[in-house]
Amino acid sequence: xxxxxxxxxxxxxxxxxxxxxxxxxxxxxxxxxxxxxxxxxxxxxxxxxxxxxxxxxxxxxxxxxxxxxxxxxxxxxxxxxxxxxxxxxxxxxxxxx
Numbered sequence: 001x002x003x004x005x006x007x008x009x010x011x012x013x014x015x016x017x018x019x020x021x022x023x024x025x026x027x028x029x030x031x032x033x034x035x036x037x038x039x040x041x042x043x044x045x046x047x048x049x050x051x052x053x054x055x056x057x058x059x060x061x062x063x064x065x066x067x068x069x070x071x072x073x074x075x076x077x078x079x080x081x082x083x084x085x086x087x088x089x090x091x092x093x094x095x096x097x
Contacts, residue, residue, distance in 0.1 A: 035065035048073025
């Protein structure tokens with residue numbers, strides 16, 4: 001009987017630990033860049049290219065210019081222009097994405 005209780009308690013602790021990790025884990029990465037900052041654009045492109053399919057949408061690119069020149073791999077819904085899209089940026093951080 002003791003092995004079963006130990007197994008169940010291990011599963012419960014694992015489940016609770018996973019929920020705690022999800023609660024305090026990183027849910028998005030924001031890159032805030034000037035339109036002329038090529039190093040930041042390269043960083044965002046590299047991250048977007050290596051992002052796994054489970055992590056798609058975590059990268060948010062914010063720029064004071066329009067999103068026509070967004071880094072490759074950054075989705076149109078994840079490129080925001082500041083200050084035109086400041087309401088979208090606020091909502092993105094107030095909600096889960």
